[in-house]
Amino acid sequence: GAVVSQHPSRVICKSGTSVKIECRSLDFQATTMFWYRQFPKKSLMLMATSNEGSKATYEQGVEKDKFLINHASLTLSTLTVTSAHPEDSSFYICSARDWGGGRNYGYTFGSGTRLTVV
Amino acid sequence: GIQVEQSPPDLILQEGANSTLRCNFSDSVNNLQWFHQNPWGQLINLFYIPSGTKQNGRLSATTVATERYSLLYISSSQTTDSGVYFCAVEGYQAGTALIFGKGTTLSVSS
Numbered sequence: 001g002a003v004v005s006q007h008p009s010r011v012i013c014k015s016g017t018s019v020k021i022e023c024r025s026l027d028f029q030a031t032t033m034f035w036y037r038q039f040p041k042k043s044l045m046l047m048a049t050s051n052e053g054s055k056a057t058y059e060q061g062v063e064k065d066k067f068l069i070n071h072a073s074l075t076l077s078t079l080t081v082t083s084a085h086p087e088d089s090s091f092y093i094c095s096a097r098d099w100g101g102g103r104n105y106g107y108t109f110g111s112g113t114r115l116t117v118v
Numbered sequence: 119g120i121q122v123e124q125s126p127p128d129l130i131l132q133e134g135a136n137s138t139l140r141c142n143f144s145d146s147v148n149n150l151q152w153f154h155q156n157p158w159g160q161l162i163n164l165f166y167i168p169s170g171t172k173q174n175g176r177l178s179a180t181t182v183a184t185e186r187y188s189l190l191y192i193s194s195s196q197t198t199d200s201g202v203y204f205c206a207v208e209g210y211q212a213g214t215a216l217i218f219g220k221g222t223t224l225s226v227s228s
Contacts, residue, residue, distance in 0.1 A: 001163075034215040038159075043204065044218045091159055095216065106151045106166035107208075107216050112159040 002028050002098035006110025013084055013117055021079045021113045023094030029074035030096035034107075035067075038091040047092075050077040084117040091115075120145045124205050124219035131195050131226050139190040139222045141205030149208035150181050151216065152190050154201055161204070164190070195226045 003026040013019050023033055031052045036044040048069055049057040056069035066088075068080040081088050093112040098105065121144040131137055143150070152164040165172050165179040167188065172179055176195075181188040192199055202223050206216035 036218075041223075043220045044206075046215045046217070049215060093159070093161065106149055106163060107206075108163065109153075109161040112161075114159065 001105045002096070002108045004094060004096050004108045004110045006094055006113055008113060009111060010114045011116070013115070015085055015117055016083055018080055018082045019084055019115060021081075021092055021094075021115075023077045023079070023096070023110050025075045025096050025098070028096075028098035028100055030077075030098070031074060032096070033071060033077040034095040035069065035077075035079050036093045036095065038093060038112075040091075044093065047079075052077075081115065084115070086117045089115055089117045120147065120207055120209055120217050122205060122207055122217055122219035124203075124222050126222060127220065129222055129224045131224065133195060133197060133226055133228045135195050135226075136191070136193045137195060137224070139192070139203055139205075139224075141188045141190070141219055143186050143188075143205075143207050145186070146210050147183070147186075147207040148210050149216070150188055151206050152179055152188070153204045153206065154199075155204060155221075156201055164203075192224075195224075197226050197228050200224055200226045 005024045033050040035047045038044045050069045050071040052071045058064045071077040094110045097107045123142045125140045153161045167179045167181045169183045176193045178191045202221045204221045206218045
């Protein structure tokens with residue numbers, strides 16, 4: 001099945017710094033990837049849709065200048081949390097779907113990144 | 119947008135018991151998936167099941183698309199089944215993101 005790799009798995013940063021999270025589709029091309037955020041004991045909330053070669057589409061209430069998304073290739077999307085604050089601490093997960101080859105596995109998720117801002 | 123409701127929110131079982139988790143959704147969907155989130159946060163895809171019935175070992179799932187619900191059955195539960203189970207749906211326009219329910223937290227004790 002399709003594999004999505006996400007790095008880093010865990011990061012601790014100081015307030016005011018920026019953190020970049022990578023999401024890669026390993027064995028398929030993904031023109032669209034999705035970024036979610038999960039608070040402790042809560043569900044996954046869609047943050048934005050990452051589109052290869054064009055601007056990301058952000059959900060209502062998500063600050064696009066704080067959460068910068070770049071989808072420069074068919075296998076890589078990055079989420080950069082800029083000027084991080086403690087309230088940005090959360091679990092971030094990316095997702096993509098392999099539409100090629102007649103496969104029908106649905107969406108696959110990365111292993112997630114636990115961000116702690118101190 | 120589509121609303122996804124899961125029940126029950128919490129479930130406590132003794133090892134060996136069976137359980138049924140339910141997912142209701144508010145509109146027609148193109149895709150429905152069940153996930154198990156392990157303690158490290160990884161979402162494990164259990165079933166891709168927009169309609170019909172599937173089985174995988176002790177787990178099975180049924181989606182009745184016309185009535186807008188899906189059920190996840192866990193038989194002979196084990197302690198390793200503990201965790202959060204999410205139902206997620208994709209709206210009728212293919213290629214849109216999955217929308218998640220709030221999940222069911224399952225605790226299986228020995």
